[in-house]
Amino acid sequence: AETAGLSFSSGDGSSDASMEFTGTLSRINAALETVTYRGDQDFNGGDTVSLTIDDEGQHGSGGDLTSTASFDVTVNAVNDAPTSAAATVSGTEDTLHTYGTGDFAFTDVDSGDSITRVQVATLESAGTLECNDANGDNDDWQDCALNDWVAAGTSLRLTPALNSVASVTFSFKVYDGTAYSTNPGVITIAVTAVNDPPVVSGGNTGTADE
Numbered sequence: 290a291e292t293a294g295l296s297f298s299s300g301d302g303s304s305d306a307s308m309e310f311t312g313t314l315s316r317i318n319a320a321l322e323t324v325t326y327r328g329d330q331d332f333n334g335g336d337t338v339s340l341t342i343d344d345e346g347q348h349g350s351g352g353d354l355t356s357t358a359s360f361d362v363t364v365n366a367v368n369d370a371p372t373s374a375a376a377t378v379s380g381t382e383d384t385l386h387t388y389g390t391g392d393f394a395f396t397d398v399d400s401g402d403s404i405t406r407v408q409v410a411t412l413e414s415a416g417t418l419e420c421n422d423a424n425g426d427n428d429d430w431q432d433c434a435l436n437d438w439v440a441a442g443t444s445l446r447l448t449p450a451l452n453s454v455a456s457v458t459f460s461f462k463v464y465d466g467t468a469y470s471t472n473p474g475v476i477t478i479a480v481t482a483v484n485d486p487p488v489v490s491g492g493n494t495g496t497a498d499e
Contacts, residue, residue, distance in 0.1 A: 290324070290410040291320050291323040292310075292320060292442065293316065293317075293319075294312050294313065294316035295311070295312040295316055295317070295320060296311050297309065297310045298310065298311070298312060301390040302320070303428075304327075309346075317342075321340075321395075322478060326338060326362055328362075328364045331369060331398045332362045332364060333365060333366035333367075334364060335361065335362070335363055335364075336361075336362045336363075336364060337359050337360065337361055337362065338359065338360045338362060339357065339358070339359045339360075339418065340357065340358050340359070340360075341355055341356070341357045342355065342356050342357075343355045346387065349495045355360045356460070366399075368399060368401050368402075368465070368467040368468055369397065369398050369467040369468075370465070370468040370469065370470055370471055371395055371396060371397040371402065371404070371463050371464070371468070371469075371470045372395075372396045372397070372470050372471075373393065373394045373395060373396070373461070373463045373470045373472070373473065373474035374394040374396075374414070374474050375394070375474055375475045375477070376392060376393060376394045376474060376476045376477070376478070377476070377478075377479055378392050378476065378477070378478050378479070379478070379479055379481065380447070380449060380457075380478040380479065380480045380481065381452050381480065381481050381483060382449065382452065382453070382480055382481065382482050382483045383449065383451060383452065383483065384445055384449070384483075385447070385448050386446060386447050386449075386478055387441060387443050387445070387446040388407075388443070388445040388446065388447070388450075388474075388476075390404055390441045390442055390449045391441070392423040392476065393407055393441075393461060393463055393474070393476065394463075394474055395463045397465050399465070400466070402465040402466065402468075403465070404441045404463050404464065404465065405440070405441055405464050405465065405466045406437055406438045406439065406440060406441055406463070406464035406469075407438065407441055407444075407445060407461050407462070407463060407464070408436060408437070408438040408461060408462040408463075408464065409433045409434075409435060409436065409437050409438070409445075409459060409461060410435075410436070410459075410461055410462050410473035411435070411459055411473070412434075412435055412459055413433075413447060413457055413458070413459045414457050414458045414459065415449070415450045415453065415455060415457050416447050416448050416449040416450045416457050417432060417447065417448045418433045418445065418446075418447050418459060419431060419432055419433060419445070419446050419447075419448070420432075420433040420434075420437050420439045420443075420444060420445060421439060421443075421444040421446075422439060422440065422444060423438070423439055424437055424438055425438040425440075430446070433445070438464065441463075441464075445481045447478060449478075451470050452485070454480045454481070454482045455480065456477050456478065456479050456480060457477070457480065458475055458476065458477045458478075459475075459476060460473040460474065460476070461473055461474055461475075461476060462474075475499065
């Protein structure tokens with residue numbers, strides 16, 4: 290709001306839930322003409338703005354006179370992008386791991402929204418990450434490419450590097466049906482070692498004396 294020439298006893302005319310001020314008639318009218326409304330973060334629905342004016346008994350007899358008015362405001366909902374976060378899952382050495390929907394952290398302030406897609410934001414640090422029906426193309430399993438997306442569920446799988454127990458990471462974005470998360474999360478698969486059978490080394494032939 291335009292605050293020039295006003296004296297505030299509550300608020301300051303900027304991002305206030307309520308304010309109280311005095312000024313000349315022209316200054317007050319100028320302020321009221323520039324008042325804007327903004328609901329709380331992520332709020333949608335009905336709200337009411339109330340206004341009380343007081344002439345402080347400036348003219349005539351009878352003391353202070355006041356008048357009150359209220360205005361109904363309807364705040365229409367818009368889609369809020371989901372958010373994600375780092376996540377860790379467990380895997381086994383030399384074993385294919387298929388990622389489920391619950392492996393990917395998903396949060397959305399919009400009631401009823403759920404994860405519908407996962408997008409590969411950076412590629413795997415090791416092993417082979419595969420996408421099923423990447424980008425809705427009805428293809429079979431194939432190596433994921435950067436920014437490929439798959440339907441949330443069981444459409445991403447990782448084959449660790451042979452005999453490796455190093456953790457493998459890639460980053461991802463989640464989709465709520467309308468928008469992707471702005472910042473990617475990083476998912477880590479912690480690979481558990483398995484016992485490998487021993488290997489006999491050396492030649493398979495020999496000689497001996499009688």
